[in-house]
Amino acid sequence: MKILKNTHTAGLLPVISAAAILAVLLAFPHFVKTPYTLHMMILFFLSIIMGESWNILGGYTGQYSVGHAAYFGVGAYTTMMLMQFKHVPPWFGMWAGMAMVVVVALIIGSICFRLRGPYFVLASIAVAEIIRLSAMNLNGITNGAEGILATEIMPLKIGGLVITDFMTKVPFYYIGLGFALITILANYMVQHSKLGYCFQAIREDQDAAHSLGINLTVYKNIALVISAVLTSLAGSFYAIYVGFIDPPTVLGLDTSVQIVLICIIGGIGTILGPVIGSLVLVPLSEALRSNMIAHGIFMTGLVSEQSAVGTFLKENLGHAHALIYGILVVIVILFMPDGVLGFIKKMLQKKMP
């Protein structure tokens, strides 16, 4: 509600700044050509897509699903399997993935939405685990624990014209940006529609919403389907961009937790929350992964790179990049229960009463 009011009162400023940011992002690959920077941006977009998708169910409707890896993974697997085994181009496979996810989401919804609070959380985890274990065991269909490696991506053609052959990171950059915008737009629309008000009523008080004539099961399922379809988009994009998927990486509990954390850290139930969360998480976890933190420690001179501790840090710090998720989430829950965004807002309000 607050954001809605702000946009109206603050007038054109947010629109202009959004347009400016968009213009910069659109022009970005023309000025920055280093693959690593583009890679980081793509990871950033991916994280936004995942976070914003979860936000519709978890943020607006208040249903904390810790099983979103199910939709991410089903999307990734459908697209990848169609591409590798049936030679269906990913931009068609993606739709098949979404259709598949709608089916899966409705099945999961019909089971899990009978439950509330912690029980819903546990049920969502259980369903995602069943899907992961199935992908693991159905060797004939999914290639099991070996995973699927993309050997070739068909060039995107319209008519006879080749739009892109996916040889560089630039097409992925624009696709990621596009998807991120779609999910942000979806959040905006949800927030400003009657549907979104119903979602938020369910979040605030399920029983009160029910007594007002809101059909809980129907609206929760609608929120789930929107959220799941967008998550499957993220999954398909991930599969094609990374080019390799296996059950633990796309269907594991860690993926589900990561999706939730993007929102929690940024601030749930807001459009900007997942963006802020991604801004915090992606660089930090990437810095750990690529050993930047270890190098930083060496630069301070506290530990020499050649010493036993130094080699140990260099070898192991990269493997523990999820550590940063843990530390961040503990800090956020204990000290900023409304996420980084909420924390900043509170600080600003204190300064400007």
Place this chain on the structure above:
Amino acid sequence: MAIFLQSLISGVLIGGVYALIGIGLTIIFGVMRVINFAHGDILMIGMYLTYELFTLFHIDPFVSILITIPVMFLFGGLLQKIFINRIQGALPQNQILLTIGLGLIMSNTMMLVYTSNYKIITTSYSSDSFKILQSVINPDKFESLYNKGNALYFKAVSAGGDKAALLESAEKDYAEALTVKSDQSRGMNNLGVSLTALAALKSGQERDRLFNQADEQFSKAAPLSEDDFEVSYNQACALAAHAAVKTGAEADDLFARAFEKYKNAADSRPDSYDLFSAWAAGLYRQAQLKQGSEADALYAEAYEKYLTAKENNPAETEAAATVEQQAPRPLAEMKSDLAAAYGNYTLSYRLKPDSREAGISVSTPLAICFVITMVITIILYWFLMKTDTGQAIRATAQDRDAAQLMGINVKRMAIIAFGIGSALAGTAGALVSPTYYIFPQIGSMFTLKAFVITVLGGMGSIFGATLGGIIIGVAESLGAVYISSGWKDVVVFILFLLVLVFKPSGLMGKSKM
């Protein structure tokens, strides 16, 4: 039936540990209304603690729980005081996320310290097992008699004592086993073997009778057996042994039949050392009974088998090669070689291998583990039911506000409850460490199992958690045997969902959440 009971028992044994994990989670939930997502990670820390105690101080994992329990209790208490306490009364989602975060910190810190390599605690009893219910659980009477016969036969062959008496009782057991199930070639084969061995100890008519009976058994066994190597070999040996005590045409007949059987056996296993030695020995015996060129031909044939046997013996392969290069050898040398090899040759027989043992095999570490979990569970029940602190914990779990009004220090109870929960998880970690791989990410598997167990039993119910643990252990074990080990966790999760949907309060739960 035996397989079913076997998996049922191993399921119950591992279920004891699961119960311990579930009880820990349920106590924490009962007192604090917080679902502890870091439960499996606490267990993982218990495993590493046990690992360190074992590698650094050589403390046995089962003894180390005396250290693990207080250490993990303190760890849990501190965790509660520093972190969990602050979110008491916050949104359940935030509580869940905080414990998820703590779990991530624990597993990733351990990964930083120990890397993600698997660690194993190898104790002297890690792979030991023992048998129970041997007299009760046998698929049928045949197996038990058959096994008894085998035991007697081996005793007769290996140890001294009254061989004849032992062999006679073995023979009786086999014969009785065959009256229960008359189509078992392994029973006939072994009966034949015991008869032959007995015959060798007797003389005169009785010996002939025994040899003939043995021959009859082997002949019956051969068509029933899938791989008739053993049967043919034993029959041939029995015939040769019989022939060796005869003379004239009678001996010739028996030898001829024996060699035919040796040939049959050689067809199915041309790389056998025993077979060719026995064959060569038989030919050598017959040659000794003959004269002139007939004998020479037999000597040559025996020598040929002797070389094949040598070739088949891995220990003598090189020697055989050098011998072959010198062939053809003069007859005298052949004779002396054969005399050296078969002068004092005794035939050995082959019992059909016994794959279907009676009784149920129980893993020793799991059995010890189960006994310890039972002791701990009983102590815990006693603590919660009889002591003041235990009653205060139960009062807090029932109604926090009322307990506070009654003067119970609710905050202290929460710390104690979290401490007990962590100590139980840590103990479970110590107890399973001899049978599981230890690695930093193992926690999430146990966390999920702990949820399934507690929800199944009813959140907050200690008896429910005990029951839930055993149900899950059995479901997993049966799922692994009757479906496949890959799908066993799916069985558990489906069970979980069914309970969540149809009886969310669990089997023992009172209040609907």
